[in-house]
Every structure is written in C-alpha cells, then in structure tokens.
Amino acid sequence: MKLSARIAALLVGGLLLLPALASAKAADEDVEIVHSGEMMQWGYSPTSLTVTAGTSVTWNNDGTLAHSITSQDQLFDSRLMDSGKSWSYTFDTPGTFRYFCVPHPWMKGTIVVVRATPPIKAEEPAPRASESVGPSSPTSTPTAQPSPTATAAPTSSPSAGNPSSSGTSGLPPSP
Numbered sequence: 001m002k003l004s005a006r007i008a009a010l011l012v013g014g015l016l017l018l019p020a021l022a023s024a025k026a027a028d029e030d031v032e033i034v035h036s037g038e039m040m041q042w043g044y045s046p047t048s049l050t051v052t053a054g055t056s057v058t059w060n061n062d063g064t065l066a067h068s069i070t071s072q073d074q075l076f077d078s079r080l081m082d083s084g085k086s087w088s089y090t091f092d093t094p095g096t097f098r099y100f101c102v103p104h105p106w107m108k109g110t111i112v113v114v115r116a117t118p119p120i121k122a123e124e125p126a127p128r129a130s131e132s133v134g135p136s137s138p139t140s141t142p143t144a145q146p147s148p149t150a151t152a153a154p155t156s157s158p159s160a161g162n163p164s165s166s167g168t169s170g171l172p173p174s175p
Contacts, residue, residue, distance in 0.1 A: 028055065029049055029057045030059075032045045034063075044059070050113075051114070052114055061084065067080070068102045
C-alpha cells in the first residue's frame, strides 16, 4: 500500500474513533424538579431522559418543598431532598428506570439507559486491483512456459583449439 493511502486510512480511522472516544466518558445530565403553578402540574423536567451507560444524572430541587427521587424497583432513592439540594445517581446498566416523588406520587419520570457504543475498529481498506499486494502483482499471474527444444551441441575434441582442424575426426588433417 502506498504511503499516501496509509495516511488516508489512518485519518479515516481516527475520525471513526472520535465518537467512541467521546462516549468513553459519558456526559452528566441534569433533571430539574418543577413545582410552580398548580400542584398537579409539578414534575420533573425533562420527564423522560435517554442516556448512555455510565452517565450520572443529577436532580436539582430549586423549589420550596422537599421532594424525592425514588425508583419503582427500589434501585435508588434520594430520600426527602430539601429545597436548594441536589442528588445524583450513576446509571451503569442498560434498561428503563421509572421513578417518582414519595410525597407527591403524581410526579413521575423515566430514565432510559442505552449501551455505550463500543469503539469502532478502523479496518485497512482492501487493495485495489492495480495495487501490488505482495511479491507479485495480481495482474501478472505465472503461466506455464514451454520446455526448451533439444538442439545438438557441438562436441569438443582434442583438436578443438587448433584452427587448422576440421573438427570431424579428431585427427590432424593429412598432408
């Protein structure tokens, strides 16, 4: 593979790895506890949140009353959280987690945790037909060569070095 093709492959591979590197450390998310207006409109904002595994979610109670973040399956419970306080939980396992506020059970929320994207392995592109892939090029396939035909070779004689010799009998010519 040519050097420029290798550099291009490395650059493309690096670009493909960027999303994987960004998801290596999941970003933290915030949920606000909303209790302005009528009591039945109190809730969590956002009501539903989708995060990748490893994300920490922080609930902020900016209201004037105590609230809780309690999962329906007893996985997590902030207990009563006073006004001005925050509470966090890190979601490591994919799944859907429903929660509510104990003193105000109509306040409900959902956290959906998806699997973190595994790093993408950059693969080297396959060589093109015109590129060399080893000691021989794919376009030059060895073919059977015809065997050489037998030809009579001159025989050497003791007088072969003698310019006056005829080379047929090996005896000097008669006078």
